[in-house]
Amino acid sequence: AQSVTQLGSHVSVSEGALVLLRCNYSSSVPPYLFWYVQYPNQGLQLLLKYTSAATLVKGINGFEAEFKKSETSFHLTKPSAHMSDAAEYFCAVSGPSGGSYIPTFGRGTSLIVHP
Amino acid sequence: ETGVTQSPTHLIKTRGQQVTLRCSSQSGHNTVSWYQQALGQGPQFIFQYYREEENGRGNFPPRFSGLQFPNYSSELNVNALELDDSALYLCASSRDSSSSYEQYFGPGTRLTVT
Numbered sequence A: 001a002q003s004v005t006q007l008g009s010h011v012s013v014s015e016g017a018l019v020l021l022r023c024n025y026s027s028s029v030p031p032y033l034f035w036y037v038q039y040p041n042q043g044l045q046l047l048l049k050y051t052s053a054a055t056l057v058k059g060i061n062g063f064e065a066e067f068k069k070s071e072t073s074f075h076l077t078k079p080s081a082h083m084s085d086a087a088e089y090f091c092a093v094s095g096p097s098g099g100s101y102i103p104t105f106g107r108g109t110s111l112i113v114h115p
Numbered sequence B: 001e002t003g004v005t006q007s008p009t010h011l012i013k014t015r016g017q018q019v020t021l022r023c024s025s026q027s028g029h030n031t032v033s034w035y036q037q038a039l040g041q042g043p044q045f046i047f048q049y050y051r052e053e054e055n056g057r058g059n060f061p062p063r064f065s066g067l068q069f070p071n072y073s074s075e076l077n078v079n080a081l082e083l084d085d086s087a088l089y090l091c092a093s094s095r096d097s098s099s100s101y102e103q104y105f106g107p108g109t110r111l112t113v114t
Helices: none
Strands: A003-007 A010-014 A019-026 A032-038 A044-050 A056-058 A064-068 A073-078 A087-097 A100-105 A109-114 B005-007 B010-013 B019-024 B031-037 B044-050 B053-057 B064-068 B074-078 B087-094 B109-113
Touching: A003 A087, A003 A100, A010 A019, A019 A032, A019 A087, A019 A109, A032 A064, A032 A073, A044 A056, A044 A064, A044 A073, A073 A087, A100 B044, B005 B087, B010 B019, B019 B087, B019 B109, B031 B074, B044 B064, B074 B087
Parallel strands: A010 A109, B010 B109
Antiparallel strands: A003 A019, A019 A073, A032 A044, A032 A087, A056 A064, A064 A073, A087 A100, A087 A109, B005 B019, B019 B074, B031 B044, B031 B087, B044 B053, B064 B074, B087 B109
16 A cells, blocks of 8 residues: 655745655655646646656756655755745655556645745 | 646535546556545555456445556546545556556545535
8 A cells, every 4th residue: 555644734834945845655666756837716736756766866846856765754854935935835655556657645744835 | 747636626516426536547557556645644555446347356345446548547436435435546547557657646536525
């Protein structure tokens, strides 16, 4: 069985400050890991994904995430927050289930950016 | 390149009724997945269709069913609606069924069951 835990339902930062959104996963096999962003009244957009290549993954909009197997973590960071980063962020893990890959999403973290 | 589209945008139904939601996949994509996102929650996987066959199912009862057509568009049908079915229903398409392929999400259909 696989699961995802996102620590903190809300994270508040000032514009220009470091963004850190936490994600821990459990999976019985080496997983694929993803971060998605969801703006109000929109679908999810992929920020980045880990597929067992480099452990430091760079995504769009200046975000990156580091896969740490020993900590079962895949935290999302961005050096300097922009007002436009305010959104809901979801971490997801995906592993094989039969002939397909069933993704499991976390409950989401709402990023609030103050001017 | 046209993205993933879903219809309708919003829908209000009464408990016990049936509903059909529609999704047009992105050009060149043969895999469609459906998700239910309750308010304040992450998306929950309902099922996936790959080349018109169901290719995986989450923990949802049989009254949730689907179809994929030869043009790879898809429908989600929910029978005997319950109040707890109120949610945003998301459709996502991908180039293939492998997990490494990026999923492209539509804007969703907001279903309200009264």
